[in-house]
Amino acid sequence: MTLRLRELSVQAAGRTLVDRLSLDVAAGHMVGLVGPNGSGKSTALRCVYRALRPTSGAVLLDGTDLASVPLRESARSIAALTQESHTELDFTVAEVIALGRTPHSRGNGPLTGRERELCRTAMDRLDVAHLADRSVLTLSGGERQRVLVARALVQEPRVLVLDEPTNHLDVRHQVRLLSFLRGAELTVLTALHDLNLAAAVCDRIAVLSHGCLVASGAPAEVLTPELVREVFGVDATVVRHPRTGTPQLLYDFVPFDTSSPSPGAVQEGTR
Template structure:
């Protein structure tokens, strides 16, 4: 089976290169982590993979077909995205938000079908939100809002799921709960993360970006080395091999002479 693939992607904005020649081939069912400092191109790459942005050069394909030939609505039936932050001034319930995921499956202005209701119900159950379905979106905690956005994405019934730093602003327990949920989903996942230890724990493979370019790709054990961390992030770290994944411990900068 083929899946979502990117070949030589370039994205320029006002003469500035944001993504520079990135290639990525996803394997069905795997979880790929996108790593890199702020401004490295992670969010832009996710939008290119989703077809929200068009590449300046290169191509994104889905099952071997360029996204431009497939069209946005058909792509959205296969590829779902979860952005960093979602806001709305409209008074919506959790069920209303999740039901937005069914839009790619319906013609404009047509009522919801039994299949739509079943998909929404399954997404609510999968994310543990059935009991909050009639609760206002505005009363949810940050972790609950993120779970609701994942439920909305699951209601699309995708085979590929793209998440842009979904653990931002969450406490440690909710970060782990959210990534446990994502890792258990029966989809191919690409997830942008800042926390290297979370990436090591939950991702099968990592792609590291710096200044829009891919500088490393491989398993967490292959990629997360002290040399790579210093090269990309400019910090020193110790990496130990724990059962199942590496563990990173960051080191404080050396104190300059004469300072206390």
């Protein structure tokens, strides 16, 4: 299933949060949104999973404008993990994961045998099966994050929208989750802060700054020292991973210079 953002703009309180963003995510590919804090990544993702209505432009799913699709129907195709995902009710892990079947259910009937198997498989994949009977209120941040990803998988989406999915995860679970997503044959649009993780797992990277798309392409094309300096305000050396060949960034840690441009500052004409 293809995902396309077409001239997407979002304005709020007199500010432009996303400015005419156009981006294509091919079926089965993983595209990473990167950029400084406040660059518009989360705002763009909210438009995709329909928590926010764009001021102008459109989100197209297989060529169909999502604005013309009932919310329940689009929820059968698109699952989201948001930065604000949380559960304040005293549900068990198994109950939270089962909520992923809500867009497909009719009424409050019990899960079918197939749906129970979906839940078991998702729990195994995310290494949370041993937590099935625990209250989500007792989990660590990383455990809860894995439960919420499992819930999204149980939804059986064709498109996954993930806002910082590796937040709170230890290195093992970061690698395990992103490796799974890489091979899951899903269409994935994800915001990531870690440029090295983005380079390792994404087919393409889109760089945002001040709501504008400033670069888009394969990781090796996009993640250059010049772009990292211009957009993020830091100096970095780009090296190749010895086994995969993907670009990896080695950052230069130097005393903070208050006279340097603020991160995300992009000169006119680069947008």
